[in-house]
Amino acid sequence: xxxxxxxxxxxxxxxxxxxxxxxxxxxxxxxxxxxxxxxxxxxxxxxxxxxxxxxxxxxxxxxxxxxxxxxxxxxxxxxxxxxxxxxxxxxxxxxxxxxxxxxxxxxxxxxxxxxxxxxxxxxxxxxxxxxxxxxxxxxxxx
Amino acid sequence: xxxxxxxxxxxxxxxxxxxxxxxxxxxxxxxxxxxxxxxxxxxxxxxxxxxxxxxxxxxxxxxxxxxxxxxxxxxxxxxxxxxxxxxxxxxxxxxxxxxxxxxxxxxxxxxxxxxxxxxxxxxxxxxxxxxxxxxxxxxxxx
Numbered sequence: 001x002x003x004x005x006x007x008x009x010x011x012x013x014x015x016x017x018x019x020x021x022x023x024x025x026x027x028x029x030x031x032x033x034x035x036x037x038x039x040x041x042x043x044x045x046x047x048x049x050x051x052x053x054x055x056x057x058x059x060x061x062x063x064x065x066x067x068x069x070x071x072x073x074x075x076x077x078x079x080x081x082x083x084x085x086x087x088x089x090x091x092x093x094x095x096x097x098x099x100x101x102x103x104x105x106x107x108x109x110x111x112x113x114x115x116x117x118x119x120x121x122x123x124x125x126x127x128x129x130x131x132x133x134x135x136x137x138x139x140x141x142x
Numbered sequence: 143x144x145x146x147x148x149x150x151x152x153x154x155x156x157x158x159x160x161x162x163x164x165x166x167x168x169x170x171x172x173x174x175x176x177x178x179x180x181x182x183x184x185x186x187x188x189x190x191x192x193x194x195x196x197x198x199x200x201x202x203x204x205x206x207x208x209x210x211x212x213x214x215x216x217x218x219x220x221x222x223x224x225x226x227x228x229x230x231x232x233x234x235x236x237x238x239x240x241x242x243x244x245x246x247x248x249x250x251x252x253x254x255x256x257x258x259x260x261x262x263x264x265x266x267x268x269x270x271x272x273x274x275x276x277x278x279x280x281x282x283x284x
Contacts, residue, residue, distance in 0.1 A: 036217065036228065038248040041273045044230065044282040045215075045248065073187075075178065077254055077263060079224035084252045086178065086264050088186065106180040106187065108250050108266040110226045112219055121219060122228050124250040126268030129278030131183045136271035136278050140186040 004078035007118060008085055008111065012074060019069040019091075022060040028053045031120045032112070038124040040105050061096070068092035071107060072142060081113035088142050089125070103127075103138050146220035149260060150227055150253065154216060161211040161233075164202040170195045173262045174254070180266040182247050203238070210234035213249060214284060223255040230284050231267070245269075245280050 011030060018026040031049040038045055039055060046055070060067070074087040086109070092102040110122040127136050153172060160168040173191040180187055181197060188197070202209070216229040228251070234244040252264040269278050 038228070038250070038268065039270060042270045042279050042282065044246060044270060044279070044284060075264070077224055077252065079221040082219055082221040082224045082226070084224070084226045084264065086180070086252075086266065104186060106266060106268070108180070108252070108264065110219065110228075110250070110252070122217070122226065122250065124228065124248060124266045124268070126180065126248070126266070127271065128181060128184045128186060129269065129271065134278055134280070135276050137184050137186070138276070140184065142186060 002078055004080060004083055004118075005076045008076045008078055008083050009074070011118060012071060012076075012085065012087075012109075016069055016071060020067055022063075022067065024053055024056045024060065027056055030118070031123075032114065035120055036122050038126065040125045040127060063093040063101075064096055064098075065094070078111075083111040083113075083118065085109050085111075104140055104142060144220055146222060146225055147218045150218045150220055150225050151216070153260060154213060154218075154227065154229075154251075158211055158213060162209055164205075164209065166195060166198045166202065169198055172260070173265075174256065177262055178264050180268065182267045182269060205235040205243075206238055206240075207236070220253075225253040225255075225260065227251050227253075246282055246284060 028049055031052050033049050035049055036047055069091050071087040071089050076085040087107055088104050089107045090104050105125055105127050108124040111118045112121045129136050170191055173194050175191050178189055212232050213229040218227040229249055230246050231249045232246050247267055247269050250266040253260045254263045271278050
């Protein structure tokens with residue numbers, strides 16, 4: 001594995017820990033100020049790390065206590081200064097309204113090295129939808 | 143713009159033409175044999191260019207005549223041998239059952255240079271969903 005790929009793998013490990021600990025600041029740190037993100041839920045797209053922070057604050061506050069989180073099937077492709085990775089994110093927890101959630105979604109994270117630091121300039125998270133029902137597929141498993 | 147970025151921009155131009163002309167072979171040519179794709183519709187993930195071909199065949203045959211297709215807000219990030227780009231894909235057409243479709247979805251395409259050719263090793267296409275209704279958001283506009 002290239003040293004770039006090893007660095008990205010380390011960042012993903014940090015990300016998993018930060019989501020489990022609901023540490024918004026540790027997560028936001030890795031996004032470019034003008035990151036363009038495609039999220040699991042509306043809207044179609046968002047621009048900026050402030051939007052990421054707002055979304056994480058909302059998401060984390062919808063869970064009671066800590067979140068059980070992992071990223072499976074992680075595949076990293078990296079050159080010296082451009083990299084991308086993808087995997088299947090799994091989030092499990094209890095919502096503030098008492099429901100149990102266990103959901104898999106697809107994650108693609110794209111990095112550029114800026115001032116010597118790997119920085120997320122684009123992220124795409126989603127679930128597919130069922131073409132017959134028009135519903136988002138929230139119960140698929142790998 | 144770097145020469146890599148110019149090459150990717152050219153490939154996206156070719157892609158747009160190929161979708162409009164329903165040219166499955168011209169599209170499949172650019173995918174790695176073991177490409178990992180996250181599509182707009184189920185399943186959660188697919189592996190391989192054969193799955194891409196099957197999906198394109200199905201998708202194109204669901205339209206009467208040609209498809210009106212574009213990718214807006216294209217942003218390309220490229221090094222010598224790793225690149226990614228993202229944009230908003232818009233498909234318009236008339237389905238074989240007579241319905242008019244005009245839909246925007248998010249597209250992220252990730253490339254590796256293999257044997258001197260830019261090759262798609264990962265693609266992620268999706269629409270977000272409406273968290274209140276659980277429905278896929280098929281009518282959002284940029």
